[in-house]
Every structure is written in C-alpha cells, then in structure tokens.
Amino acid sequence: MIAILEQGLLLALAAMGVYISFRLVDLPDLTPDGSYIVGGAVVAALLRSGHGWVSSVFLAALAASAAGFITALISTRFKIHTLLASIMVMTGLYSVAIRIMNSPNLPIPRFSTEKVLSYEQIVGKTPLDDILGGLENFQYEKEGVKAAIVPFNNKADGHDLFLIVLFVVAIGFLLWLFLRTELGTMLRGYGRNRFAVKVLGVNPNFFALMGLTVANFLVGLSGALFSMYSGFADVNMGAGMVVVCLASVILGEIIFGSREFAYGLFFPVVGAVVYQILLSLAMKYGYRIGFRPSDMKLLTAMFVVSVIAARRFKKSEVTV
C-alpha cells in the first residue's frame, strides 16, 4: 500500500501539470509525454556525473519546462494549435532524450560496476572459431557505472513516502500561493476568457507561455523524481503520460464534484492516488476475470471517454 501511495503521489506532480494546461489555462498540451522523459534523462545524466540530487532535480524540471515554453512559443508565434505544436515538440524530445543520456536507457545505480566486455571476451570462444579464427585484436570496453547518491532508500518503512508527501505538499503550496497573486489570478482568467485578459492590456500570449512552462516544469519534476525513485531513466517511460494524467485529473474531479479546493490543484493529487490504486487492483485481480495485459490501454481510454460523456449528459457544460 505504501508503494501504491508513493507512485500515486509521484504521478500527482505530473497530473498537476496536466491539470494546469488542460483545465486552468485551457491549452491542451501533449508535451508531457516528452518532457517527462526529459526530466528523467537530465536527472540521470547529472546524478551519474556526480551532481547533488537537489540541483539535478531542479535542473531536470527546468529543462522540461523549457520544452513547454517551446511548445507555447511555436503555438503563439506561428498560430499553430497547441495540440499540434505539442505533438511536434513531444516527437522531437524522444531524440533529445537519447542525446541527453547518450543511450536509450540510463541507470542511476546504488553501487559502482566494473567494465562491460563483449561476448567473446567473457566466454572466450564460439563454435565457429575453428572456421572463422578466434579472438584477434578486438577489444571492447565500456566504462562501468558509478554509484549515485539519491534521497530515496527504497524500503517500505515510510521514509520515501514521507519525502514524496513533503515534495507534493511543498509544490502544491507554492503553486497555490502563485495562483493567488495578481499574475496567477490573471493566468486563471486567461483560461476562462482569453479576451478579458486582453482588455486588461496584457498580451495573452504571455499567459500561454507561462501556463505551459509551469505545467511542464511539474511534469519534468515528476519524471525526475520517478527516475530517482525507480533507479533508471528510459526513453520509453513517457509514453501515454498525458492520458494517464488526464484520467487522474478527471477521477479527482468526479470525486470532488463541483467543490473546489485550492483552485482545483487538489483534484489531480487525489485522482492520481486513486488511479494508482485502481491500476494495482486491475493488475492483481484483472487477469482472473479475463483481462489481458494488452487490454489496459483500451480500458484507460474507454474510462476517460465514458467519464467525459457521462458529464456531458449531466450538464451541457463544455469540458476537455
């Protein structure tokens, strides 16, 4: 149960980001599928080169927020819908992440490892050596991995959970404070009515840039923490992130209905935890009632659509 809470709360940070883009500023943004990986990739690369985890995580989130900034820039400058702009940025980030890690998968190990050798160097011979000739002057050596220092201890003693709760509460509180400021109020206003902001004499593009930057900062933070928590970054770890986060946001909204806590920042947190619980239940009992592992994505998609459809029936209010 502790593990489920931990993962749910790690996801909650990304879900908060998706909440900001989809709900608060109303700019559908698919960048998170890419910026999540960027967060993980940067933190893995920095930790392995010996940086402290605090600065690594911060820089990772900053790199991810740059991705959101670029999406918004493309969208506002070239008048491309954010959805399309974000698909482009997300696609590009796949390559960028491999560049950052210089590999598709980068471990953040607890211990140093020795040099990596080839099959021939380890085994010595293969059945065709008499025909092809044995080892000659071929040498392959890859540097092993250096141990990195991370704050998580990976034991189910609540230490990690405490740390993650602290993170989520601190970030949630900072966001809440920000949304209360004049700037934050205008950002929320931009989401409600683009033109109203213009009347106030502020360029609305500024808020699109700010909204997506903040949103992807959170997503990158989530990716970076997840990488530290699970011990590696992988270029495929962002796939489907937006859908999962959106499912979390919608779950939170169902649970709380129309009541608002902290401008709704509370929804994705609770939603993400509930989502994680549902996921683990499906993993535990799903197979017994005939699920296949490959059905999970369909179930998630059907869930999101049916919930939106149900809400449309209830009241003719425009969502998503």
Added chain:
Amino acid sequence: MLRKTLTAVVILLIVSVLSFGAVRIGITQIVDHPALNAVFDGIVKAIEDAGFKIGTDVLIDRQNAQGSVQNAAAIARKFASEKVDIVVAITTPSAQACVQVITDRPVVFSAVTDPVGAGLIKQMGRNDSNVVGVSDMVPVSTHLKLIKTVFPNAKRVGVLYNPGESNSVTLTNMAKAAAPSLGLTIVDMTGTNASEMVAAVNSVGPDVDVIYIGTDNTAAASMQAIGAAALRLKKPIVAADINIARQGGLIGFGFDYFQVGVETGKLVVEILKGKKPSELESHLIGPESLLLFINLDLMKELNVSIPQEIIDRANIIVQNGQEVKR
C-alpha cells in the same frame, strides 16, 4: 480454554501446511512479445524438468508491465511488499525496477543484454548480492567475422536497429568497436517502428553490402516486411537471433529465446534447492546453445555462395521451402 488453544493450534497447523512447501515466484516482463513469452515458457520448462510441480510446489505470479516503465516499477514494489520468495525479471527495465527495491530476496534477471551497464550487477560471474541472472548478449565480432568470411568483398555493413532499445545500442557499439580490425565499416540503419525500419532498408540499404540485425525487438516484430525489402535490393541479412533469421534472413547465428528461459530457469531451480544468488554465477548463454541457421533457397535467390564448411556446420537449414534440423 484447552479447547480454544487446541483449535488455534490446529488452524495454525492447517494454515502453515497449506502455505508451507509452496514457493512463490514472481515473474515480471516489460511487454507481451513472442521472444519474451518464449523466455517465460523456458523458465517454466526448466522448473518442471527439475521435478517441481507448478501450482503445488511452486506458485507463479506472472506480471506484465504492458510496455510501461511506471507499471514495471509498480510490479517491482508489489513483489517487494507481498510474500514472493523469488523474483524473476525479464528485460532490462523490469530488472532495473526490481533490483532497486528488492534486496532481501533473490532476484533473477533474464534477457538483459548488458546487466553490468544496466547497473544490475557489479560484474559478470559471481557477485556478492541477491541478484543473479542470464544475459542474452550475442557474439557480435563473431558475426562480423562470419560476414567477412561469407562475403569477402563486403566493406559496408548496415546495422538495422531501434535507437530506443538499449540492447541494440550496446550491440551496435560493440560492432563499431570490432569492425575496423576486420576492414569493415558499420553504417547505422535506424527506425523506431515497422515503417521507419522498412524506410531505413530502402534508403540506406543500397549503400551497404550486408544488413546485420542484432536482438532488436522492433526489427523482430517487422521482420517480414524488412526481409521483403532487403530481397528487392538483393541484400543479404545476417541475424543474431534464429527467429529473426527464420523470417527473411540468409544466415542466423544465435540462440532461441526459449533457451534463454531454460538457462534462467536452471538458476531458479538452484535457488529453489537452497542455494543463494551469491553462490551462483551470472552468465551469458553458453556457446553450446548457439545455433547456425542458413537459408539455402535465399542463397540461390541472392546469387551468393556460402563456403561448404560453414553450410556443413549449420544446425538449421532451409531448402526447397522446408526447414531441416540437423
């Protein structure tokens, strides 16, 4: 009072008898994929061959991360918190997730190309930890020597792989290290999905003499199309995986993924019999499991000749549309 105590003792006995004896094995893999499922089947086969009955002696909890790294981590935590006695992790990300969180029980990894680089173990062979396993690394420089022997005039070898798969990137780097001493140049042919792979064959293919495919999952999944595209260009494919070779390769030199599972299962059996992972050795699939596959039909179609002594050595030959095992 006595009666209550007796009842309690009896219940305790029944419970302990029911749960005693049965060892719980948690097996996790990243995605549903024929090669990985073959690994699972091989593990089960090895456990059964050792005389353990699945369902009574050994309970298997099979989990699949559905391609998601987050799910792989969730499964690892689930195994860590539940009463699973032995954890078997198939593929790199699944193994990485398990090794991080499970330190008090044996973790057996399988189908990981580079377990040292992935941070699973300190070195190949014996390790002073709870982690042991089988690597599916293939003899890349032997493959290149094979290419050089069969195609003496070959200069440029195109390596077809997905840059998003760490196993393939490791093997490609090895090929790049081995190529110069054989007078070969490695050309990257990359694609992240089936259509990009075929596009890579069509665009880069004409510039290379031979196409080499490692243990790449993406290439394996789209091998029919890749084989057809290579045949149009009259370029031979040499593969490091027998099943990849079966679907359009001229030569294959590697092992069956079922065999990787069997080797993994043998380690699990040793642990079931009471050994500790620190007493076992992490190893590569041995040379005795390496099979040579040659498609003689394709050889004629491509108008190439393979030295007879190599053909004589083949374990599997395709002739007149028939697969013959030796």
